[in-house]
Amino acid sequence: MRQKKRHPLHAMGLMSAILSQLVGSILIGVFTGKWIDNYLKTEPLFLILGLLLGLAAGVYAMLKLVHHYFSGD
Template sequence: MGKKDKNPLNAMTLYATILSQLVGSILVGIFAGKWLDGYFHTEPLFLIIGLLLGLATGIWAMLHTVRHFF
């Protein structure tokens, strides 16, 4: 954000976007992992994999968004 973009709503939009991307991707990873665990009867394995993949995807999306804003 440059000097001409001092609107506080721009910062709030950036924070809300980052939060929704992180939380959303982590939740999708958790629920997909739980579903796969129920399907294959491997209790915590896919939950942990889904959590880690969701976290990595959320961080990648956050970095992509921040790079786009600046």
């Protein structure tokens, strides 16, 4: 297996993209769940569901990004 020489800035870009995807998707899930809870008066239910869905979406996006980065596409 041949190792590609990658610039250190590529690794920093990958880490910042992973961080922004994880944090962004979790925040979107939490705020959407909180908004639905306020609208339907079901206090912690959709907040927890939004958190879990946001976390799952963030992990999925992170795995796709890492796979794309290491596949060389």
